[in-house]
Amino acid sequence: MFRTHYCGDLREEHIGQNITISGWVNTRRDHGGVVFFDLRDIRGRVQVVFRPEDFSENQNIFEIIKQNVKPESVLKIDGIVSKRISGTENSNMLTGKIEIILKNIEVLNTSKPPIFDIEKSRDVAEDVRLKYRYLDLRNPELQDIFVKRSSFIQAVSEFLKNENFVYVETPILTKSTPEGARDYLVPSRIENGSFFALPQSPQLFKQLLMISGFDRYYQIAKCFRDEDLRADRQPEFTQLDMEFSFVTEDEIYDIIDRLLKHTFKIFGIDVNLPIAKISYDEAMSKYGSDAPDMRYELLINDISDIFVGTEFQVFKQTLESNGKILALKVDGGASFSRKDLDVLTEKAKEFGAKGLLWGKYTENGLESPMTKFVSQQNIDEMIKVLEVKKNDLVLIISDQKEKAQQILGVLRKLLAVKLDLIKPGVYKFVWVYDFPMLEYDEDEKRFNAKHHPFTSPSLENYGDLKNMTKNEILNIKSRAYDIVLNGTELGGGSIRIHKKDVQEKVFELLNISHDEATEKFGFLLEALEFGAPPHGGIALGVDRLIMLATGTDSIRDVIAFPKTQKAACLLTNAPSTVSIKQLRELGIKIVE
């Protein structure tokens, strides 16, 4: 038997017991006579004491202690749990009041010196960590994240079982639908020249499951998108995917609210219900983002009206081309240095701003590059409307509405960090609803679905699409919603289209021809004709959720074997070349 207890579970209550533990040597403290070492397993670590006086009959053990009690070797220890000598307790360890008096030791395996210090692995360069990920994952902090991730999934299953959800697995080898993200493709051996695609989401399958009558479905679904990576984006990620029949938005909000409250307890986070709701338009105009961070105010203001009739060319041109003049008032920001303002300006330009206007309100009035061009009356009014106080800073972007909102949204986040407005341990959820159904792609000169093409429009009677103007079409809202946590989109969903004629009309709007729609989604359109129930659903990004809930800032910390920014696995060296034989079977030739 390898163990009677886990190392990390031993406490004062076990004092006097003969126990057996197995684990890895964490640190060794050799005093020449008495030797201490910590043994570590998934539950924690405990101090083992080797007392030479106990082994005067057994010289062999001295050699074992010397040679094999080394970092990361794997030992089985028989011993007695003892209360530590008064004054030698370690309050930093959960097992710090006791220690194990070694009676017998068995070396289960040796270890080369680890590439890096396990307990400090998070300070090591990431490529080294990823190459030796199995060592990195011995770090208790990382293990804790994965244990919590596991508890989260278990709590989800428990909760959804009580709500009558059925767990169904959908295919990984599926059909390419080149809408949205780039697909990962898998060549077919049976039919050379044909390809499967890995799912970007189980979207269509879960809708089919609703048509099959499963009523409520969920899945912990692996999804794949062949797009460039970010700190919060991996090519392969996990979604908690759900779909409901006979459901309205409010019922979905309610279940997700309760699901989040239930599962966030695992992270020691209390979620206040109901979760707040904000319309897309309000989120954009106040927060400059469709994923507003509600942990701080710093709201965007529209000051266009003040400058109607101004001779200041920047504002004048914006207003003439139906743009907006938007402002952020930054409390105490007048103390920003020239360099601070340059950084903000650079950031604004990175996101497409033509420039960033600023004004510091000081003893001498407004100090700003625009005072030369704007009337004092306008400035006074702006100060009044924005309630600018002495020592405040005003940042102004004058541009097309959406762009100005987006840029100030970015600056808002930057300023919140700079001004330390974000208090640790605060978790603010918000639902965003009433999304526009479509957005216009300037490059391709066509409409794209903002959510996806199966999202129900919110208008019951959206009339003859052919007679609608571009602006009217852009004003159609969809029955889509996102759940946002601390300024990060955790997930999104929608009430789907369950009528064939509506789905066809939407395809038409998206400039997807009848033939194309039949080719790509014919199976769905046909299924909609066989009694598809009204349905809707949502998917939550599990990796992002765990990332936020555990306070890590990289998605790679919550994925056991993540990919690098070039989508490679440094541990296995994937992707890699394959044999000519494999390629021949697939009918694939590599072009140089």
Next chain:
RNA sequence: GGGGACGUAGUGUAGUUGGUUAACAUGCGGCCCUGUCAAGGCCGAGAUCGCGAGUUCGAGUCUCGUCGUCCCCGCCA
């Protein structure tokens, strides 16, 4: 596709305006040490400064290229 940061013993870092023996910590090896918990003390080994060109009497340091890791823009319905 684009912008930026970084790359020096196993690991984490320092290395001045280019100057001859590349430093420190930790880890590793040896010895000493009976209450430590990042144990301590002494000794020792360990680096073609990511790779390749170039400038120079001389390059870790400057230039160009290249590879890799990270952050961001585009992209991610």
